[in-house]
């Protein structure tokens with residue numbers, strides 16, 4: 001399963017453009033290509049506020 | 052470093068005003084031409100309208116300067132304030148100082164919001180705001196001693212030149228036993244010799260037993276300090292607690308402080324991990340979204356960006372508590388210990404580097420083609436020690452490198468330096484030259500606006516191309532975000548009062564990534580609300596980061612997630628608890644709107660503040676060169692065909708660049724109209740009479756400036 005697949009299954013993730021997958025940042029342009037390994041810990045980061 | 056020798060030339064004892072509900076209601080004015088020291092009561096009407104912090108700074112600056120005042124005229128004022136909420140230990144981000152002055156780069160008011168303990172210590176010493184005017188005839192140090200209730204001016208000879216040693220020496224000199232009682236504001240030799248000198252605001256890190264500092268970076272505040280021949284301003288104060296502000300409702304203050312701090316402790320680890328990596332988490336995120344300035348903002352990403360991001364700095368940063376204010380739960384002000392520079396006067400020694408933050412990594416790293424975490428640390432260290440703004444340094448050198456690579460300037464002009472992208476030794480050499488005011492560095496230190504003129508006049512460089520690629524607006528160098536695909540953020544930069552700094556509005560994600568503001572009206576609304584709310588932090592003496600860099604877990608379920616309204620409500624509660632003035636979130640916006648519009652009129656007073664000054668270099672809007680267009684050909688081709696309905700089959704790339712430019716420039720002008728309408732300004736970008744009346748800033752002097760500009 002990719003991050004994009006996971007997000008499709010979740011309600012209201014409009015603000016999710018970055019996730020932290022096993023401690024590493026993954027941004028939305030890479031959601032399609034990034035597979036989620038077994039037993040992964042994943043946090044959906046809220047909109048990145050910046051500055 | 053020899054012993055510090057200071058010669059006292061003036062001492063004034065004063066009755067220390069109590070801080071009541073966040074205010075001392077006193078201002079301190081020091082005119083260095085004649086060493087005149089004056090303490091005034093602050094009028095209740097001024098307090099009501101200008102709130103404190105940046106509001107007070109601007110009000111007192113307005114009184115000090117004329118429309119014709121230049122940055123280096125004696126009457127230019129350097130103002131420092133804390134704000135009524137500033138100095139609340141434990142409230143995340145609860146202790147910032149705000150500096151304003153007429154900027155050497157822009158000729159208009161500049162403001163900077165900075166950490167360190169100076170602002171709170173100065174307030175608890177009895178003064179909501181200090182103004183420094185005039186010029187000393189030799190180097191001086193000013194002490195505001197809130198423990199002994201004395202203000203002293205010293206003549207200073209043979210002090211260390213650099214801010215790193217100077218802050219340490221003065222901290223020890225003024226309170227050897229309790230260095231934590233001292234905060235020092237210094238600049239450095241780079242501030243003397245460039246137009247983008249910064250100020251270093253210190254605090255004593257009791258855990259590491261050393262002096263640390265944060266920078267009021269933007270717009271040359273350090274240059275003004277140096278021009279007045281002030282080597283340092285020192286505040287001395289003792290223990291600070293939640294009671295120090297004598298809040299109107301201590302229990303309510305404790306409750307809101309605990310609530311906000313607890314949330315940060317619980318969520319930061321799951322979100323941006325700022326307590327571990329500061330703002331360096333933004334490097335890979337910006338890179339992935341094509342927003343990381345690379346090679347003078349030409350591109351938005353680079354394959355090597357990972358080596359200058361959070362993964363690397365997390366391991367380099369020294370572990371320990373890193374709040375630039377007491378008890379700040381975000382604790383994002385990281386540093387590196389035992390760093391050994393490989394160039395310059397500190398070569399081979401071991402130093403502590405405060406930083407880097409995202410802006411420095413992007414500006415002095417990727418933007419210069421330098422993908423080396425240690426070189427960025429060295430640039431960071433020397434910029435701070437010399438008193439140079441890392442953002443202006445990075446953006447200016449990026450411009451120089453692109454001019455060099457395009458043959459607009461050559462080694463004949465640079466004194467033999469091969470200033471190609473990626474040249475880390477050349478970059479460091481330029482910085483050392485800036486500090487001494489020597490060689491080609493002396494020209495670079497004047498900033499991009501002046502460089503464009505010098506390169507055109509003296510080196511015969513193409514002014515049109517330099518206008519397109521020189522990343523400055525209003526004379527201030529851009530901070531470090533690529534805005535080509537976010538019209539709203541183009542407005543965030545171009546319509547910012549002081550110039551292109553992201554602290555007014557940061558809308559890239561909402562606009563470009565999420566597409567939450569598809570219409571001009573949506574963007575204009577955002578370019579009203581966000582600058583107003585962000586302004587409020589500087590009125591009150593707070594840091595903006597705890598507002599939206601860590602957000603509640605249920606934030607996404609709220610009506611307006613981008614505004615993080617739960618936190619906005621906490622800030623209203625915070626304001627009510629300290630000042631006793633019952634406050635709602637809407638009130639916070641109204642407070643800022645008055646000050647914001649006053650600053651716009653201030654720009655007008657100084658000869659700026661109209662539509663023509665809200666312009667951007669085209670690189671902020673779209674691809675300037677064929678190379679740039681080709682690097683994102685699919686994206687731009689699709690826009691020309693799908694968004695603008697063009698047939699591009701017969702067009703070469705140069706024609707496409709021109710076609711896209713026409714559309715994007717026109718969009719930006721439409722955005723200006725929409726924002727001016729929303730803000731209650733004329734189409735020339737001037738607040739109308741009705742607007743200043745509605746906001747209660749229709750003072751005679753404001754109306755006079757408006758009338759001089761055709762607003763009756």
Ligand code: SF4
Nearest residue numbers: 144375379381383594
């Ligand atoms: S959030 Fe970071 S920058 Fe802001 S006050 Fe806290 S430590 Fe300083």
